[in-house]
Amino acid sequence: MEDLKEPKRKRNAQPWKKSKLISKDEEAIPDIEDIFSDKETQKIRESLLDWYDHHQRDLPWRRKQTNPLQVEEEEEKEKRAYGVWVSEVMLQQTRVQTVIDYYNRWMLKWPTLQHLALSSLEEVNEMWAGLGYYRRARFLLEGARMIVTKGDGFPNTVSSLRKVPGIGDYTAGAIASIAFKEVVPVVDGNVIRVLARLKAISANPKDSMTIKNFWKLATQLVDPCCPGDFNQSLMELGATVCTPSNPSCTLCPISSQCRALSISKQDKSVLVTDYPTKVVKVKQRREISAVCVVEILGTKGPIEGDQSDSGFLLVKRPDNGLLAGLWEFPTVNMSQEADLTTRKKEIDHFLKKVFRLDPQKTCSMVLREHIGEFVHIFSHIRLKVYVELLVIHLKGGMSEFFSKHKNEGPSWKYVEKKDLSNLGLTSGVRKVYTMVEKFKQSKLSTDSAPAKKKRTNMRKLRSTGVN
Numbered sequence: 001m002e003d004l005k006e007p008k009r010k011r012n013a014q015p016w017k018k019s020k021l022i023s024k025d026e027e028a029i030p031d032i033e034d035i036f037s038d039k040e041t042q043k044i045r046e047s048l049l050d051w052y053d054h055h056q057r058d059l060p061w062r063r064k065q066t067n068p069l070q071v072e073e074e075e076e077k078e079k080r081a082y083g084v085w086v087s088e089v090m091l092q093q094t095r096v097q098t099v100i101d102y103y104n105r106w107m108l109k110w111p112t113l114q115h116l117a118l119s120s121l122e123e124v125n126e127m128w129a130g131l132g133y134y135r136r137a138r139f140l141l142e143g144a145r146m147i148v149t150k151g152d153g154f155p156n157t158v159s160s161l162r163k164v165p166g167i168g169d170y171t172a173g174a175i176a177s178i179a180f181k182e183v184v185p186v187v188d189g190n191v192i193r194v195l196a197r198l199k200a201i202s203a204n205p206k207d208s209m210t211i212k213n214f215w216k217l218a219t220q221l222v223d224p225c226c227p228g229d230f231n232q233s234l235m236e237l238g239a240t241v242c243t244p245s246n247p248s249c250t251l252c253p254i255s256s257q258c259r260a261l262s263i264s265k266q267d268k269s270v271l272v273t274d275y276p277t278k279v280v281k282v283k284q285r286r287e288i289s290a291v292c293v294v295e296i297l298g299t300k301g302p303i304e305g306d307q308s309d310s311g312f313l314l315v316k317r318p319d320n321g322l323l324a325g326l327w328e329f330p331t332v333n334m335s336q337e338a339d340l341t342t343r344k345k346e347i348d349h350f351l352k353k354v355f356r357l358d359p360q361k362t363c364s365m366v367l368r369e370h371i372g373e374f375v376h377i378f379s380h381i382r383l384k385v386y387v388e389l390l391v392i393h394l395k396g397g398m399s400e401f402f403s404k405h406k407n408e409g410p411s412w413k414y415v416e417k418k419d420l421s422n423l424g425l426t427s428g429v430r431k432v433y434t435m436v437e438k439f440k441q442s443k444l445s446t447d448s449a450p451a452k453k454k455r456t457n458m459r460k461l462r463s464t465g466v467n
């Protein structure tokens, strides 16, 4: 199947008329300085659309697929809407270059909304692993199921899209304007930056009234003939030319309308990057957790040293809250900083409660060691993670171990070492696992203990799967 760029749009041959979108109420923006004149609006539309025709990046979600089976136009629009939806959700908080690969893999696995609706949360989370903000993936799945169950086709207006879980004003505007050509604006961080500079708006861009005014300005600007392309051009300009700290004003198609640029030329103490006003970030909450990577040896037989013959215990996080429903190594949240002994005690308590694992009774310990710590940053949390490796042999074997644990406490699973890397793991869990691997490697290569002790350590570590 050949990918084609969208055909060139038809330009409006009519002289520009005031958009019917702006209601009387909306027209009554108090500060006249913040309104674009009719002439300005027309010029900005033309310049941006022209620029977008020639400079847009070739991104997979912008490509139009050929239609060998002459699929109905409606079906084509729905496919486009689905692609826009997936890409816009992925692009929230994630760089374009990272998203491209995820998007392509996603579309290969679930090419239509119907395919996605049939998948499980587990599969979706696996596909999403590494993108972060997993709630977004869950909402995509829930939204797809809702639309398919309803059976009315893909919602094609902002108001109907807003009823779908996880679709806010921005995503609704993007889908409605790009896939269904509804004349509605979109406002994201890129658009806010461009508009704030165009109009030299110094109000707090996080303030709800200011955001409302950005929506009004964007509503005024959106092109009635090509709303989707216009919205994308504004976002594209913000992403590639009017960047946060290094805007390329000499390449900008709307520089003659830019008030920030004009002010900065008259007053050298003012920079275009002074707009929009920088807002002090909310302080992140500090949290601490202790992670214990439990590796079980000899689960298939008694042969020590067989690499395939070991595995790890993973626990499912609660269905609500941070990283809801995702898998992690056994983890205990600490209420405050604690020394190794206290952390071990808490971990032991957790392992006993969830797995009935007791180094004294149910298993024999091969190795237990604190292997390091790191800080993992979420948007609102600064999580300090202490990592410990616990390598054990089960006294009664795996079958006895599993028979004891049915429908009790949090969900958990045993994953063979060879399967762990194929599992979609969050970046935090991957960090922990990489740490474990590095620890084993360095333990082997730098151990300067006397020969006998060294041989013992080597044997122990080999049995955990290190060559």
Ligand code: SF4
Pocket: 194, 197, 198, 241, 242, 243, 247, 248, 249, 250, 252, 253, 254, 255, 258, 259, 260, 261, 272
């Ligand atoms: S002239 Fe410069 S600051 Fe103004 S919109 Fe263009 S790139 Fe942004």
